[in-house]
Amino acid sequence: MTFYEKEIHRIGRKVYANQSQINAVIRTRQHLENNYGANTNLNYLSSVGAVSKYHLLRLFKRYYGLTPTQYVTDKRIGKAKEHLKDGMSVTQTCFAVGFQSLGSFSTLFKRKTGKSPHQYQKEQLSRSI
Incomplete structure (x- = not known):
């Protein structure tokens, strides 16, 4: 359980x-x-x-x-963070986690994390080097 x-x-x-x-x-x-x-x-x-x-x-x-929609959004953003850390492109990540639009994904990602997906990925990759 x-x-x-x-x-x-x-x-x-x-x-x-x-x-x-x-x-x-x-x-x-x-x-x-x-x-x-x-x-x-x-x-x-x-x-x-x-x-x-x-x-x-x-x-x-x-x-x-949370509502089910909010729950799914949080889950998708969490998975997107994982994909971006692993080096997946922003566009691939967007569609891999279930978003239909790159623009809405980027806007929502920035609202939830304070950074654009590209900025987030850049920071994560620089930390791993």
């Missing part, structure tokens, strides 16, 4: 949550972890979690503090 799953179970016991709701959130998060590069919309995620899309939003936000 992962740290997040343990935390959800701990929190669930504390606030007397419905176990099926916890399971739906865990299934959804596991799906997002394994398919972060895919274009997953809320309708699809609600079928994975077997709950309505609006209920899924509320549950996911309650248990993880």
Whole structure:
């Protein structure tokens, strides 16, 4: 059992949550972890979690503090950092982690990290030398 799953179970016991709701959130998060590069919309995620899309939003936000979209974005940015450290080009990284537009990837990456993808990669590569 992962740290997040343990935390959800701990929190669930504390606030007397419905176990099926916890399971739906865990299934959804596991799906997002394994398919972060895919274009997953809320309708699809609600079928994975077997709950309505609006209920899924509320549950996911309650248990993880983020919406599913925010969670996927953070996951993609984290994976992008790894790819950039490994020397993958910015364009390849953009599409490898599931973004459809280089411009939106660069803007979002800079907003989340404070640096453009190219600046981030340059710093990481200079540190490894």
